[in-house]
Amino acid sequence: MVGDLMALGEVVQAALRARPVEEGLWDAMTAALAALTDSPHTPRRALETALLTTADPALRARHLEKHLRWQELLVPEIERRMGVEPGPVPDPRANAIVGACLDTAMEIWAKRNGEGTLEEIYLEALTAVRT
Template sequence: MAEPPTLRERTRRAVKAEITETAMRLFTENGFEATTVDQIATASGISRRSFFHYFGSKEDLVLGDIEALGESVRAALEARPAEESAWAAIRAAFLTLQSIKGLQAEQLTVARMYHEVPSLRARQLEKHLRWQALLAPDVQRRLGLPHSATPDPRARAFVAAALACLDAAVDAWFESDGTADAVQLFDEAVAALRA
């Protein structure tokens, strides 16, 4: 059983959430690129230095903790039944992302920023590369490929394809203004890929 977070950690999370909320409001009002770190810090009542204590960049405010999200998906993937196919297991692991996201209006705001801001797209590609390294070993095992010191290119390609399906589903969901079923869109993208 995991130990409950310390008071210090709970305080850190609360401050991060407050800064993120303030930044998202400013991004919505002024646009992502027009909003500066200094403006976010001032509106949050912290110094610029304190901002960088909590976040590495403005992009991190939107993308969240890439490493932690990747680890939660990896843990969910590895927790799936050993006999489950790679596609079924990665689909179930990706479903854990739904519980992390906020309200639909917030999700649409973030998706809009992904479409409009090149630096966010670039960071998303960086996230994909990190997630490939995290997810490929379990996928490699599920594909029946022999263990290797570095992930087999087929396992990395599988994860890259699954992430591309996830991106396509999120893009289509955004284009529907949040009315389409993102899980169904993912399933349809995977079905097209596997046809």
């Protein structure tokens, strides 16, 4: 059910790496996430997965494990864009950008039963973090 989440994380990682170096972190991250719209993970399927993973503790735990893997994939690139040398301990700011914003967006989107788009809610979360 959540098996392709890792592949989607790799899509975002590749898209983030491909963004221009001079592009701001927030714009680069938003553009990288837009690469998911070309994935086979349709909004309906994503909503079904989100509803199931937020309702069942075991599925939610597995889903969160996959999100932690997203952090491993994306945090080093975000750190580089922040001018921080990636190291064995992630920068808390980079970790928060990936973890808090993505997880929050998915949870709220599911609680709204798919009202709006995941991207819109993610942008709301990013805006809150940026201010």
